[in-house]
Amino acid sequence: MNDLAQLRSRLDGDCLIPGDADYDTVRRPADLAHQDVRPKLVIRCRSAADVVLGVGYARDTGTPVVPRGGGHCFAGRSSTEGVVLDLSGLDAVAVTGGTAVIGAGARLAQVYTALHAQDRTIPAGCGATVGIAGLALGGGIGLLGRSHGLTCDRLTGAQVVFADGSVADCDADREPDLFWALRGAGGGQFGVVVSLVFDTVPEPVATRFALRWRRPPLADLIAAWQDWAPDAPDAITADLALTAGDPPEAVCFGASLLDERSTRNLLQAFCVAVGAAPDIDVHGGMAFNRLKRSFEDLEESNEAGTVLRQRSAFFADPLRSSTIEELAGGLSDPAAPRRRLNFTAMGGAYNRVPVAATAFAHRSARFMLQHVAPTADPWIDRSWERAYGVSSKGVYPNFPDPLLPDWATAYHGANLARLRAVKRAYDPDRCFTFPQSL
Ligand SMILES: Cc1cc2nc3c(=O)[nH]c(=O)nc-3n(C[C@H](O)[C@H](O)[C@H](O)COP(=O)(O)OP(=O)(O)OC[C@H]3O[C@@H](n4cnc5c(N)ncnc54)[C@H](O)[C@@H]3O)c2cc1C
Structure with a gap:
């Protein structure tokens, strides 16, 4: 799809271009260092289908695309002059027994509060407005980590939208290489995660x-x-x-x-x-x-x-x-x-x-x-x-x-070769790219 009016009509959420009333607020990430970047389009996604439409529009128009959760990336990787997929509307947290399904746009304060209501928590970081997806995809270090590990160590599954518009659920049995790579390679590398499943721990x-x-x-x-x-x-x-x-x-x-x-x-x-x-x-x-x-x-x-x-x-x-x-x-x-x-x-x-x-x-x-x-x-x-x-x-x-x-070995150490193979398998045309990406 390469027609903006058609895109607009099909979205559950909305999209903003320069000149729109909210554009100047929505385009800015949380990190002040990257406030000057002006995207061509910001899509406020309300569903996985919106993410598929946004990725499709970017692909068909040859426009760079990045997902944004909390917008805190120190290197500005959730900002682009192309299409920003703002996932903050995908922020539902559903807890059943010990399992939490968390929308990729949820922020940490929201996650902790929703889990607390069920006497559960996850080992995760500080920073109330940090995004759960950005945090978990790169690891997730926090005050419960020495007893329960990284945030990504509690991840048991994720739903991902790929560059070709296909959607997959991955876990230890389905797409296991991708599931392995999502736990610590850093965000924005393979596709857009729309939800994450965590094995929670009792809130201490x-x-x-x-x-x-x-x-x-x-x-x-x-x-x-x-x-x-x-x-x-x-x-x-x-x-x-x-x-x-x-x-x-x-x-x-x-x-x-x-x-x-x-x-x-x-x-x-x-x-x-x-x-x-x-x-x-x-x-x-x-x-x-x-x-x-x-x-x-x-x-x-x-x-x-x-x-x-x-x-x-x-x-x-x-x-x-x-x-x-x-x-x-x-x-x-x-x-x-x-x-x-x-x-x-x-x-x-x-x-x-x-x-x-x-x-x-x-x-x-x-x-x-x-x-x-x-x-x-x-x-x-x-x-x-x-x-x-x-x-x-x-x-x-x-x-x-x-x-x-020496960023590639510095970030990925002994796992670099396997990560590069996963990148080739899931994003062969390098739709998801940024300086220092796999
Ligand atoms: C105040 C503050 C406190 C912090 N405290 C901690 C801490 O205690 N522990 C810790 O480990 N880290 C901490 N961090 C670092 C934090 O983990 C990273 O900045 C993290 O990447 C932020 O995620 P985000 O969603 O807020 O940022 P974003 O900029 O939205 O995303 C970060 C990266 O992930 C990608 N991404 C975002 N959402 C998705 C998605 N759904 N699918 C695929 N890719 C996606 C983006 O494109 C970008 O490349 C802190 C940062 C700040 C600013």
Whole structure:
């Protein structure tokens, strides 16, 4: 189909072109860095049939097409000057027993709330407006991950629209190679996912904690954290966020499935290893949904004003003290208050899945380190390069980095060859493409 009027008449949803009243609102992704891209057409899909029509229109008119969930892609991959398939209208969450069928346009806050109503949850990320599909297709790291694995480890099926307009349900038995690839290769690679099926877990009652140091000994803190958090009991996830300033800010925060007293004991031992006492805030007995929401103030994103840039890497081995000193030194400039290092604890259930079992290639990581800073700050490249040199050279597909030199192996590691074969089989004409796509 190549006629816009005909497309419009057949859609359950609607489509917007430049000049339409809502166009300027709808065309913008959540990420501020990519607000200037002006699509030829934005289709607000209301059904899988709309996705088929949108893909068909793009194919027949030779126009690039991208799916958009939450619109948070750091590399702007859900924006195009062609056709944006806005899936936010496909956001139903249906829970039957332990199984949840979730529309690809649902956002995380919505997912957690709907599952909470049935006393269920899934291990998934932070970021209330992050899209479930974007998150799960690239992995999905979060506060329950050390006990329950990645979001994609709980995925049991998906419905996908391909470039030729065909639709398939995939799972361990049907289209198993595609199902394997959807679990960790990153979004937008093979087709448009319209719904996802998850094996949920009972929603835990958890203990929330946040430790804040007034004058943080940054190097000692990093050293003690990397020795403790990746090897801590699976039940506890403790991440570390360090922000430049005078003095710098340091917060170690997370969730524990242990009771308040046992959690406090573990945190006390960590504080002794740091050698400096923080303000300790520990609350037991919280429904996980509430605990998640309580950390929203710690999230920094490109929705908030200044345009930020990020670069990251996984680490399989502890950092040496010389690297730690350099990382800490980069945060001592009081004139650069938005520089930030985020350390995310891996290990536990993440690493009990064999690397070949899903497309997610980073199953031996101890932790991930993310550098964040305003776009123009050159510190980020200097500091990241120093750290990347001693990292496992692996990068999370959901934290895409357009400057990454060895991006294919960095994102996909040992799974790269099989992923390329799946790409050839399911998207032979490369309808779904972007810089650094398979
Ligand atoms: C505030 C914030 C907090 C975050 N916290 C976490 C976290 O705790 N853990 C974590 O793991 N990650 C986290 N992330 C990163 C997040 O996982 C990625 O940015 C993710 O790709 C965003 O998905 P989206 O749907 O919002 O973005 P989009 O830009 O809509 O999509 C991302 C990619 O997936 C593709 N895509 C989207 N929907 C579909 C679909 N239905 N079918 C096929 N392809 C699709 C897009 O085309 C694009 O390539 C965070 C990001 C932000 C901004």
